[in-house]
Amino acid sequence: MMQYPQIDPVAITIGPLQVHWYGLMYVVGFVAAWWLGRRRAHRLGLSHDDIGDLLFYAALGVVVGGRLGYVLFYGMERFLADPLWLFNVWEGGMSFHGGLAGVLIAALLFARRQRLAFFRLTDFIAPLVPIGLGAGRLGNFINHELPGRVSELPWAMPFPHMGPEPRHPSALYEFALEGVVLFAVLWWLSRSPRRTGLISGLFLLLYGVFRLAVEFVRLPDAHIGFIAFGWVTMGMLLTLPMIIAGLVLIGWSRRQAVGEKRSRVLGSGGRA
Structure with missing residues (x-):
């Protein structure tokens, strides 16, 4: 049995201001997403400023969608x-599902603003x-969140305020799978041009399997x-549709073209 590390959820305190881990x-x-996105911005013909704009859009989606999703799925009574x-x-x-x-x-x-094909952008x-997902799970662990079920495995640990029984450190499992493994697989596969929709489908499928x-x-x-x-x-109920959608998208991608930079689709006003 391991001991739960004693980490104060508050990282920095400046007067009345508290910054949480x-x-x-x-x-x-x-x-991390901004830095990595800038490295590959040329693939979609985007500038570094475009990546900043994309990150702004995504950050709003994560925070607003993530919080509203939690309230809707897990905390309506408290709200x-x-x-x-x-x-x-x-x-x-x-x-996560609301943030997604x-x-x-x-x-x-x-994509509409930049006249990009939607699935090329999601790819x-x-x-x-995944780096953000992994970091978020570390935040959950520091906050004493996502406790696992009782276990006798040597790395199980008692969670604060939950009694002496050792439990699975499930947040660390998700950090390893949804953060480290998912990033390694998707970043490696996306080094070379792939069929449109494949990387997006793999993200949905692998995250769904890991979370399940x-x-x-x-x-x-x-x-x-x-x-x-x-x-x-x-979590299972919300994740199963992701697995199905991932499989469908991977199947759909098999009929799509392989491409690197965006190009105009004649007569459509969009870009592939």
């Missing part, structure tokens, strides 16, 4: 009792995302519990 993890994710709780982002409480929806809406708006974005696997050792939210059959969680 959870918030800093979002900064890490956005900075109805205290509507201002919606703005307490530093406490945690962000939904927000980013997709942001990508659609950016560009997908490899930039961890859900079997992660405790459901206490105020929701299991949704059905004594083992189905809300």
Whole structure:
């Protein structure tokens, strides 16, 4: 059994101002996406300024969509009792699925503005995302969030305020899978031009499989519990459509062309 590291969730205190590690993890994710995006901006004919604009759109999508998704899927009762709780982002409480929806809406708006094909843009974005996902899971771990089920594995650990039983460090599992492994696979595969939609489909499929696997050792939210059959969680329910969509998109990509830079689609007013 391992001991849970004693890390203060507040990273910096300046007078009344407190900067939480959870918030800093979002900064890490956005900075990493900005830096990596600039390295590959030429692939879509984008400038470094365009990457900054894309990051702004995506950041709004992540924060607004992630928070609204959490409220909708996991915290509606608390929101109805205290509507201002919606703005307490530093406490945690962000939904990946809501954030994903927000980013997709942001990508659609950016693609229309830049006259880019939507799935060419999402293929560009997908490899930039996992570092932020991994950083966010580290933030969850520091915040004592996402406790796992009781386990006797040697790396299990007691979670603060949850008794002496050792538990799966499920946030660290997600950090390794959704952050490290997903980034390595997508960044490596996207080094060379691929068929449109393939990288986006792989992102949905792999994230879905990784998240689904961890859900079997992660405790459901206490105020929701299991949704059905004594083992189905809300995370599973929200992740299964991602796996299906990923498979469909990978199948669709097999009929698409391989391309590097964007080019005008004659007569359509768009760019492939």
